[in-house]
Amino acid sequence: MNSLVATSALLLWPLVAVACFMALPATRATIWVILGAQLLLPVGEMIKFEMVPQLDKATIPSLCIFVAYLVTVRRAWRPRFGLAEILVLMFLLGPVATSTLNNDPVFIGDRVIPGVGIYDAGSAIGIAILTLMPFFVGRGLLRGVDANQQVLNALVVAGLLYSIPMLFEIRFSPQLHEWVYGYYPSDFIQQMRDGGFRPMVFMGHGLIAAIFLCMTLAASAALWRTKTRVLRLPSAGIVAYLGIVLVLCKSAGAAVLAALIVPLIGFGRLKVQSYVAIAMAVVALSYPLLRFSGLVPTDFILNTVQTVSVDRASSLGLRFENEDRLLEHAFQRPLWGWGRYGRSRVYDEDGRDITVTDGRWIITLGQFGLVGFLAEFGLLALCVIRAARAYSLAVSFREKSNLVALSLILATNVVDSLPNASLLPITWLLAGALLGRAEDVREPAGVKSFKSSSSRRLAEPTGSPHRV
Numbered sequence: 001m002n003s004l005v006a007t008s009a010l011l012l013w014p015l016v017a018v019a020c021f022m023a024l025p026a027t028r029a030t031i032w033v034i035l036g037a038q039l040l041l042p043v044g045e046m047i048k049f050e051m052v053p054q055l056d057k058a059t060i061p062s063l064c065i066f067v068a069y070l071v072t073v074r075r076a077w078r079p080r081f082g083l084a085e086i087l088v089l090m091f092l093l094g095p096v097a098t099s100t101l102n103n104d105p106v107f108i109g110d111r112v113i114p115g116v117g118i119y120d121a122g123s124a125i126g127i128a129i130l131t132l133m134p135f136f137v138g139r140g141l142l143r144g145v146d147a148n149q150q151v152l153n154a155l156v157v158a159g160l161l162y163s164i165p166m167l168f169e170i171r172f173s174p175q176l177h178e179w180v181y182g183y184y185p186s187d188f189i190q191q192m193r194d195g196g197f198r199p200m201v202f203m204g205h206g207l208i209a210a211i212f213l214c215m216t217l218a219a220s221a222a223l224w225r226t227k228t229r230v231l232r233l234p235s236a237g238i239v240a241y242l243g244i245v246l247v248l249c250k251s252a253g254a255a256v257l258a259a260l261i262v263p264l265i266g267f268g269r270l271k272v273q274s275y276v277a278i279a280m281a282v283v284a285l286s287y288p289l290l291r292f293s294g295l296v297p298t299d300f301i302l303n304t305v306q307t308v309s310v311d312r313a314s315s316l317g318l319r320f321e322n323e324d325r326l327l328e329h330a331f332q333r334p335l336w337g338w339g340r341y342g343r344s345r346v347y348d349e350d351g352r353d354i355t356v357t358d359g360r361w362i363i364t365l366g367q368f369g370l371v372g373f374l375a376e377f378g379l380l381a382l383c384v385i386r387a388a389r390a391y392s393l394a395v396s397f398r399e400k401s402n403l404v405a406l407s408l409i410l411a412t413n414v415v416d417s418l419p420n421a422s423l424l425p426i427t428w429l430l431a432g433a434l435l436g437r438a439e440d441v442r443e444p445a446g447v448k449s450f451k452s453s454s455s456r457r458l459a460e461p462t463g464s465p466h467r468v
Contacts, residue, residue, distance in 0.1 A: 030142070034065060108348075116340065155219035157230060159212075169201060173197045174201070177201070215412065217262055284417070394441055410431055
């Protein structure tokens with residue numbers, strides 16, 4: 001985008017990260033470096049060097065917390081090898097097979113899309129490593145007894161703070177990104193809905209801002225359930241306030257997901273919550289095969305939505321139509337995909353791109369095949385399932401409630417990535433934290449005792465700051 005202000009913000013973020021780790025315990029600093037970048041840094045701007053993956057809103061904070069974790073944390077490392085590690089290896093090494101099998105050019109009319117090779121494989125692996133850095137840090141650092149509470153607190157505080165500029169954009173239209181960074185990151189017409197505006201602030205799209213607010217609303221319901229106050233505000237009032245703001249965001253998908261999980265978190269039995277979280281993860285993981293086999297009732301869904309809003313039904317119908325084209329093309333190379341650089345898209349006989357890729361699942365499936373999809377969504381689903389199953393092993397009701405609530409929050413984010421591309425660094429940080437906590441509560445007492453000193457020092461908000 002070539003915006004001096006945007007580039008400066010990206011360059012300054014490592015200094016912000018250093019300040020956070022100097023002033024806060026490592027756990028809180030990690031959460032806020034990731035959250036702060038998501039809330040404040042520009043969309044679309046990047047710093048690119050030859051042979052190095054792009055440094056942007058997602059990769060810079062991920063790299064910052066990973067380096068800080070290596071510098072500040074002194075934790076005995078125990079080798080593991082299980083399903084999570086297999087999925088991580090698939091995530092990291094799958095692009096090698098994809099690039100090896102897609103070195104043939106694609107001819108469409110007068111258009112030629114070149115094949116991909118070893119250079120592209122190295123680039124894809126670099127991006128995969130940066131993507132998973134929050135997962136690694138979350139799994140290693142945010143596994144302590146207080147980590148889940150800190151994540152929920154931070155989400156609620158972030159939601160409250162961000163609701164102010166969101167309300168501004170609801171009233172005056174989404175302009176803050178252009179005012180601050182000098183350019184508009186997406187199509188303005190996509191932020192208009194039902195005679196009003198969807199706020200996006202610095203998240204790039206109103207749908208991403210809405211699902212983030214949905215996650216913070218669910219976190220506030222979890223704090224209300226455990227009678228935990230944030231910023232000395234009544235938790236019930238926070239739930240009501242964030243719920244109103246979410247409705248004003250005019251995002252039907254986020255509102256429907258919130259209507260499902262917020263009452264469940266607030267009033268449902270923990271066992272029922274865990275079952276719902278697991279069910280949501282399984283549905284997301286099996287969605288491509290269900291979609292390809294015609295088991296998703298798209299006509300029924302469209303007819304139901306049409307009774308509520310013709311415009312929303314038209315938008316959803318366009319998504320289904322594009323998914324059908326892309327899915328048919330993807331299953332021509334089902335295991336390893338077509339590779340990047342537009343090879344997974346569909347073109348007409350004149351070489352014009354006739355598809356729109358909205359959902360993260362279809363993007364991943366088209367580029368890296370079923371193996372890539374299972375690696376990415378399988379790892380996220382595994383974190384949800386293991387945390388949802390392990391909640392009963394926690395000691396107190398608060399710990400159990402927090403763990404299962406965060407499982408539902410992550411499952412919600414994963415399900416939303418079916419229609420939207422809403423997987424963010426905070427998603428991976430939360431996934432790692434849930435997997436780490438699930439592993440921690442299952443560890444033998446002797447291993448826990450060996451780790452207890454360092455874990456307590458890292459997790460307690462009142463502990464001494466860890467300096468970089």
